[in-house]
Amino acid sequence: MTEAVSEVLSRFTTFRLGGPATDVTVAETRDELIGFCCAHQLGLTGEEPTGVLFIGGGSNLLISDDGFDGAVCVVRTTGxxxxxxxxxxxxxxxxxxxxxxxxxxxxxxxxxxxxxxxxxxxxxxxxxxxxxxxxxxxxxxxxxxxxxxxxxxxxxxxxxxxxxxxxxxxxxxxxxxxxxxxxxxxxxxxxxxxxxxxxxxxxxxxxxxxxxxxxxxxxxxxxxxxxxxxxxxxxSKGMVLDPDDHDSWSAGSFFTNPIVDDADALPAEAPRYPVNDPLSGAKIAGKTKTSAAWLIEHAGFSKGFSIGAGRAALSDKHTLALTNRGHASTSDVIDLARTIVTGVEDAFGITLEPEPTFIGCALDG
CATH class of the missing domain: 3.30.465.10 (Uridine Diphospho-n-acetylenolpyruvylglucosamine Reductase; domain 3)
Known part of the structure; x- marks a missing residue:
């Protein structure tokens, strides 16, 4: 296990966003990972719930521009x-x-x-x-x-x-x-x-x-x-990591596909998919999944849509991905996400739910 050091957390996220942290440890073996966990047990050290952050591939994280004030463990175990x-x-x-x-x-x-x-x-x-x-x-x-x-x-x-x-x-x-x-x-x-x-x-x-x-x-x-x-x-959708493609500087699909109880409330032309139990494969009665990308597009947000200085934008290839165009801040992404959520809610009465885990930031903050 590497000695804890200071790092900028944007190094560890596919969004390439995230501010500083002063206590970053890289766990390269199972014993090192368990050792870190033992040193940061809940209810044992008196730490606040936000006192520890675990980072794997960083593909599902949106970390505040202020960074993280606590212990960070980057998981690099293999086998x-x-x-x-x-x-x-x-x-x-x-x-x-x-x-x-x-x-x-x-x-x-x-x-x-x-x-x-x-x-x-x-x-x-x-x-x-x-x-x-x-x-x-x-x-x-x-x-x-x-x-x-x-x-x-x-x-x-x-x-x-x-x-x-x-x-x-x-x-x-x-x-x-x-x-x-x-x-x-x-x-x-x-x-x-x-x-x-x-x-x-x-x-x-x-x-x-x-x-x-x-x-x-x-x-x-x-x-x-x-x-x-x-x-x-x-x-083709910018969903494969590529340092030269800003469409891939993202967390992939930013919003989950909404699941609704009343399919008749959807626009007639909106996509409809069954919702299945992931273990049995059986269809769940009374539940219908629709497309977040379709809702975004039909609420008036096209590929490449941006606000303000345009540092964060919808992907040029796929409206479900919010992207860092190279110089974005986390605040830029949050502002863009709020605009999308509000627009879809106004158009269809459906509230989009973000898929990434937010660290030190929130859409409703």
Whole structure:
């Protein structure tokens, strides 16, 4: 574990935003990460709930321009292990600090399928169960069997099953506990997935991906081919990290797709998608998901929209991404986000919910 030092937190976020912190530690092993957690247990040191910040890939963080006044742990733990469960099923465990897309590529190299539609997503493995990361018809909650965590209240390592994790759309028990406490109660140490030994992908579920592959929804194709097309689609939207592309200086999709109880209240032409249980796959009655990007566009906000000096703007490729055009501040992004939320609410009566975790800042502040 590196000695705690002063850093500018923009170094660790894909938004390239975030002010200074004076107590930054990099944990490169599981023991170092557990050691940091032990030194910062909840209810033991008397620290305020905002006194500790954990950073993985930094792809889902919006950190204040004032930085963070507390201890910061950058999680850089690595390691992947596999266990053959049957001739067709393999259990794969990855340490929290593993780069997510590198991990996905590694599973495909091992001849395992399941994660291919989640290719190209920036961030770390440890962050994926917190947010129940999903894309192109797949969510990690479908494939995770357990998560190993350090419980900062109990002061011990625990294994949480998929049922205990209570996955939902872009949420989990881990995320809900973090929101309730104002700080992570459960720090992810490793994540375990059950994957199939197959060259074939999961059934293609997403219309845009099916169109790109020239197949019908529900078909299976080469998992490697799915990965290639997903990365191409993400790149076309500025959703693959590129230091030379300001459209990728973001936290990806800034708003979650709204889930409504009354689909009839949506505009007739608004997209409608079923809401499925991530574990059983069963449709949840009375719930309808619509497109945040569609709402943003039809509220009058086009690609590239900006306010003020234009330092923060909607992506030139995708209206769901708020981007740093190279010299933005976190305040610039907040101001832009507020404008979008107000415009959509005025137009459709739907309040967009941000997807990133806000540190030291808020939309309603």
């Amino acid at each position: 992947v292990t596999t266990i053959e469960i049957t001739t067709t099923d393999t259990r794969v465990t990855a340490e929290a600090g593993e780069d997510w897309d590198d991990f996905v590529a590694h599973t495909l190299e091992l001849g395992l399928s399941g994660l291919e539609a989640l290719s190209g997503i920036p961030g770390s493995v440890g962050a994926t169960p917190i947010q129940n990361v999903g894309a192109y018809g797949t969510e990690v909650g479908e494939l995770i069997t357990s998560v190993e965590v350090f419980d900062r209240v109990a002061g011990q390592v625990r294994h949480l099953s998929a049922v205990e994790l209570e996955f939902g759309y872009r949420t989990s028990a881990l995320k809900r506990a973090q929101i309730a406490a104002g700080t992570p109660q459960f720090v992810v140490l490793s994540v375990t997935f059950d994957l199939k030994r197959s060259e074939q992908s999961l059934p293609v579920r997403y219309a845009q991906l099916a169109s790109a592959l020239d197949v019908e929804i529900g078909n299976r194709v080469s998992a490697t081919l799915v990965r290639e097309h997903v990365i191409a689609l993400r790149r």
